[in-house]
Amino acid sequence: MIEKVKFFLTLTGNNLWQFRTRNLFSVTIICLSFLTVGIFLSLSNNLRDTARQLSNNLTVAFFLDKELPAAAVQALRDEVGQPAFIEEVRFVPPEEALEKFRASFPELGDIIANIKANPFPPSIEARVRSKVSASGNVLEFVDTMRGRAGVTDVQFNQDWVEKMQGFSRLAGAVGAFLGGILLLTSFFIISNVVKLNVFARKNEIEILRLVGSTNLFIRIPFWLEGITLGLLGSLLSLGLLFVVIRLFPFYVGSSLGALQDLLSFRYPDLAQALGLLVGGAATGFIGSATSVSKFLKA
């Protein structure tokens, strides 16, 4: 058995080397297809993780009138802290809000410097306990507080969570769509490359049949070739994805500002990486199997 495996592996290796140029072309196409899938997958991963983090860290910001007396601020702060689903309440003075803005948007520093007065109002930030989503109680509480005197505006990041989840789903769908098209392309390319290999070895196949070879004996090396091409392509795409993820922050620098966190990539997890590899192998196998069986039937 081991001897047979060795025999087929050697034969496959020799055959791959014999038609190395066209096999390299095939590997490149598979690699690019899987790289596209991988890029969208990692983008989707990042958006999904951000959405999860936000939903585990829901905060409500109550912006206050700048002229509101300290006693009224304290009363509002007490009221905000009363419900059980509020974990923490914090008063954010205008100076802290300004500093936070400067830190988040360094590229807008000039604009801030030109404005003499601090444009940010004081606010009360309430953090909702983790695992408590935007239930009816939270929304009702937010609405009640919105009507209180001295509260000028309310910002609840539930909207962001929903948007983020939407983006994550969109990135996943775009990835699946583009990836699907490209995988289909890879499938046809592998299929045609193997078909060319089969035709190039037409005489050899004929000889094998005439000396008493079974169809399985003829097929196995071609299947192994397809699987190897698919695996190599997807493995290479994982390597390139790693490089893209590492280099992306250097390439964009700080030009994306606050969006950088959202548009950054996250490495695929082990299951996803294995999924890409298995997908590559399966694409290669199906592509070669269809070509060989068509030829052997002919």
Add this chain to the structure above:
Amino acid sequence: MIELFHIGKQYQKPFWALSDVSLRIKDGDFYFVTGPSGSGKTTLLKTIFRELLPTEGQILINGINILRIPESKIYRLRRRMGIVFQDFRLMFHRTVFENVAVPLQVIGVPRKEIRRRVFATLQKVNLHQKMWELPARLSYGEQQRVAIARAVVNNPEIILADEPTGNLDPELAFEIISLFKDINKQGATVIIGSHDRELIRHFGDNILFLQKGKIVGKEGRA
């Protein structure tokens, strides 16, 4: 025993490449099929190893109608045969050793045994010193000997050879037919398609004469 009953083969209407050919070849026979070019020698041999299906008639090998063997089981028939093709059909990107080893590899002979048998067979055809060469670097005659070595390496019951000496000088041609004779003495049935009268006169126990696809004469047990 190989039995052919009223075999006819038509590639294109209305011409018959073979017409009403019936013959019986006993186990261990040494048989020549001869005739001018286009007489049907190659077609006859091809129908015996079922590379071609006859248009009419039946072929029995050891009582089994080979025309009824499903395509997926043909390998069983061919494993019992050694075939020397007129055009050699060598794999030009594989070495002499690899070409000769193929019939053994497809039946799963262990590597050590393959090495031993291939070397011994190449010694018989005097090509053991060129076993790592590619066939393209060999002369025509040497390529023919590789094809012969491949046909006999697995000690087949039946050897079919289509013009096996066509490109060899007379001396080597005699050596090659002697080699087939030796294999025949060990029990294999040998059928050779040839138009080399000198060889046939010298070695021909049983001779079948073909012309325009028809049997026009027999000698010996033929």
